Amino acid sequence: MEFNQNLRKDEYIQLKLREIYRKYGYLPYRMGRFEEYELYMRNRNFLRNDRILTFTDTDGKLRAMKPDITLSIVRDYDGTGLQKLCYSESVFRPGNSGFRQIEQSGLECIGKLDPYLEGEVLMLAVKSLKTIGEGYLLDISHVGFVSALADQYLDSIFSMDILKELARKNADGIRKICAEAGIDKEITDIFIRMSASYGPAEEMLDIMKDMVRNSDMEKALKELSDTVKILREFEPDGKIMIDLSMADDRNYYSGLIFRGMTEGIPEYVLSGGRYDNLLKRMGKEGNAIGFAVYLDLLGDMDECRARKDCDILLIRKDTDDSKDIVKAVDELIAKGLSVRVEKELGNIKYGKKAEIKDGALKIYE
Amino acid sequence: MNDRYLNIALPKGRLGEKAYGLLAKAGYECPSVLEESRKLIFEDEGNKVRYFWVKPSDVAVYVERGSADMGIVGSDTILEMEPSIYELLDLNIGKCTMSVAGPKGFTDDRSRALRVATKYPNITRDYYDGLGRDIDVIKLNGSIELAPILALSDVIVDIVETGNTLRENGLIKYTDIMDISARLIANKVSYKFLYGRMTELMKALENVVKEEAIKA
Numbered sequence: 069m070e071f072n073q074n075l076r077k078d079e080y081i082q083l084k085l086r087e088i089y090r091k092y093g094y095l096p097y098r099m100g101r102f103e104e105y106e107l108y109m110r111n112r113n114f115l116r117n118d119r120i121l122t123f124t125d126t127d128g129k130l131r132a133m134k135p136d137i138t139l140s141i142v143r144d145y146d147g148t149g150l151q152k153l154c155y156s157e158s159v160f161r162p163g164n165s166g167f168r169q170i171e172q173s174g175l176e177c178i179g180k181l182d183p184y185l186e187g188e189v190l191m192l193a194v195k196s197l198k199t200i201g202e203g204y205l206l207d208i209s210h211v212g213f214v215s216a217l218a219d220q221y222l223d224s225i226f227s228m229d230i231l232k233e234l235a236r237k238n239a240d241g242i243r244k245i246c247a248e249a250g251i252d253k254e255i256t257d258i259f260i261r262m263s264a265s266y267g268p269a270e271e272m273l274d275i276m277k278d279m280v281r282n283s284d285m286e287k288a289l290k291e292l293s294d295t296v297k298i299l300r301e302f303e304p305d306g307k308i309m310i311d312l313s314m315a316d317d318r319n320y321y322s323g324l325i326f327r328g329m330t331e332g333i334p335e336y337v338l339s340g341g342r343y344d345n346l347l348k349r350m351g352k353e354g355n356a357i358g359f360a361v362y363l364d365l366l367g368d369m370d371e372c373r374a375r376k377d378c379d380i381l382l383i384r385k386d387t388d389d390s391k392d393i394v395k396a397v398d399e400l401i402a403k404g405l406s407v408r409v410e411k412e413l414g415n416i417k418y419g420k421k422a423e424i425k426d427g428a429l430k431i432y433e
Numbered sequence: 434m435n436d437r438y439l440n441i442a443l444p445k446g447r448l449g450e451k452a453y454g455l456l457a458k459a460g461y462e463c464p465s466v467l468e469e470s471r472k473l474i475f476e477d478e479g480n481k482v483r484y485f486w487v488k489p490s491d492v493a494v495y496v497e498r499g500s501a502d503m504g505i506v507g508s509d510t511i512l513e514m515e516p517s518i519y520e521l522l523d524l525n526i527g528k529c530t531m532s533v534a535g536p537k538g539f540t541d542d543r544s545r546a547l548r549v550a551t552k553y554p555n556i557t558r559d560y561y562d563g564l565g566r567d568i569d570v571i572k573l574n575g576s577i578e579l580a581p582i583l584a585l586s587d588v589i590v591d592i593v594e595t596g597n598t599l600r601e602n603g604l605i606k607y608t609d610i611m612d613i614s615a616r617l618i619a620n621k622v623s624y625k626f627l628y629g630r631m632t633e634l635m636k637a638l639e640n641v642v643k644e645e646a647i648k649a
Contacts, residue, residue, distance in 0.1 A: 205625050237624075238520040266628050309625070329622045334499020336622070 078171060078363040082156050084199045085173045085361060089154035092192060094175050097153040099140055102131040111139055113319055114346050119162045133160035133167075138343070138358060141176050147352045150179035168364075174340070176358035178347070183291070186324055186342070187298025189357050193328055193338055194299075194306045196361050201369070203331030207311040208269065210292040211325050211341070213276065214262055214315035216284035222249050230259060235316035237263045255281070262312040269296045272310035288323070295324060320345065324357065332369050337362055378408040380431065381418035385411075388424045396422070396429035439482045439630060442501035444489035448527040448615055452505040453484065455524060455645070459637035493518060493618065502623035503631065509592055509613045513553045519619045521635050525642050527615040531556060533608040534599050535588035536581050541566075550580030551590040560590070560610050578602040 112118045121133040154175040197204035218227040226249045233241035246256040321341040328338030340359025400407045422431040443449040463477035474485045493516040495501040550571040561568045580586040
């Protein structure tokens with residue numbers, strides 16, 4: 069992909085994403101201030117990780133370096149009408165070696181939702197993935213479909229265990245839990261198929277019909293099919309897959325759930341879903357859906373690693389006339405090239421090497 | 434890009450050699466793997482697989498971070514590290530138990546925290562949390578059996594295969610915490626992009642595991 073020399077890949081993608089979201093009517097949300105620590109304390113269950121970077125502000129209040137954007141957006145939602153917002157912000161989360169600053173772009177759609185709006189959000193997720201790279205997949209699922217089956221046959225402890233094994237696609241683990249809980253072979257097999265099946269959305273929707281065992285599953289399947297139908301109208305060729313094993317996050321997600329992948333990046337670059345529970349928790353009416361793109365992961369892509377430091381490395385000798393060097397540099401820059409002037413080759417990744425010979429610029433192939 | 438090499442991390446040692454044996458039977462041979470050499474990476478052009486040997490406890494790291502698409506690892510490591518990976522198949526090899534062992538005649542003094550030496554602090558904490566027993570975990574990296582002998586700990590939590598090491602050191606196995614065996618694991622994103630090939634490999638391997646079980 070072509071991108072501006074002056075921007076890193078993640079910066080370029082950040083700009084592109086904002087452009088796309090704005091085109092579809094999502095308004096920018098900017099968080100210039102620091103939230104009170106209490107906001108995160110009260111909603112711990114809705115944070116991926118409850119370790120938060122805090123500091124005491126000038127007014128003596130305990131404030132937090134935001135670990136999440138969604139909480140602030142939902143808190144600010146006044147409970148009326150439809151709100152479509154997009155953002156590009158840094159969040160602060162613990163990593164392997166202390167807290168890290170992570171760049172995130174994303175959007176939230178809050179209000180009374182229907183399949184059209186869900187389809188639109190998924191379409192924007194597909195467009196985001198396409199912007200990042202050609203090789204992408206969007207996995208979708210419905211938390212309700214899987215948990216309705218688990219809740220029908222298992223108590224809450226076993227139910228939690230089975231969703232955990234499902235998320236690891238661990239068929240042996242599922243068999244063991246089902247045996248312990250006294251689940252018959254037919255239902256055990258459904259759980260195993262849920263963990264192992266993966267494929268294009270339409271094919272999977274067909275397979276899911278056979279798995280339905282109660283009205284909640286039926287309802288979830290209908291919601292998912294309706295949303296996929298709208299999404300297909302937006303993105304007929306989108307690489308949209310269904311993976312029912314994504315069901316371990318039911319505290320947070322309440323319906324549609326999705327994750328995006330880019331070839332060459334070993335983690336999910338995009339993650340989102342329906343999170344009506346958070347609205348309810350904050351005492352607000354309505355539904356909410358959104359996703360975030362993890363821009364910090366883009367540095368893992370090969371094209372970023374392979375990036376050169378400059379187009380032309382101009383080796384300067386003490387005997388050169390500085391006038392000639394300045395002229396050569398100006399000429400190259402006027403041609404749209406980047407130039408680095410050095411006395412030695414050093415460790416620089418350059419496109420072509422050049423020097424001044426007999427007062428003129430000479431570029432070596 | 435999906436006809437690229439499938440990268441498989443094998444744990445150095447006996448378990449890795451056994452696991453490779455199963456993979457070879459399943460049709461994923463790469464004869465050079467078993468040659469005596471200092472090489473760590475082996476490729477098979479025909480099968481488009483690339484094997485590499487890594488320290489057993491590092492296999493999950495390679496897979497989680499995507500440097501390996503798949504790997505073979507003991508379930509003890511998975512439970513201890515809880516890596517974000519798919520656990521696709523129980524290979525039924527490298528079988529042993531995670532057990533509590535201690536000196537002969539050991540009785541638990543409930544008036545103080547139990548001192549437990551182990552290589553597996555998370556599994557140990559989980560187990561004793563479940564029992565509601567207050568413990569003092571002493572993390573060691575090897576020769577765990579030595580800890581109760583030198584009174585560094587009251588008991589140990591470790592993997593027990595035959596029990597010979599315990600016996601030779603005058604220790605007795607008291608409780609089994611869980612069964613351990615080798616698992617086939619996969620990177621979550623690679624799995625999606627290489628779903629067809631990985632499922633094929635998994636199915637072939639599953640058949641070999643079943644055949645071996647019948648033989649035994």
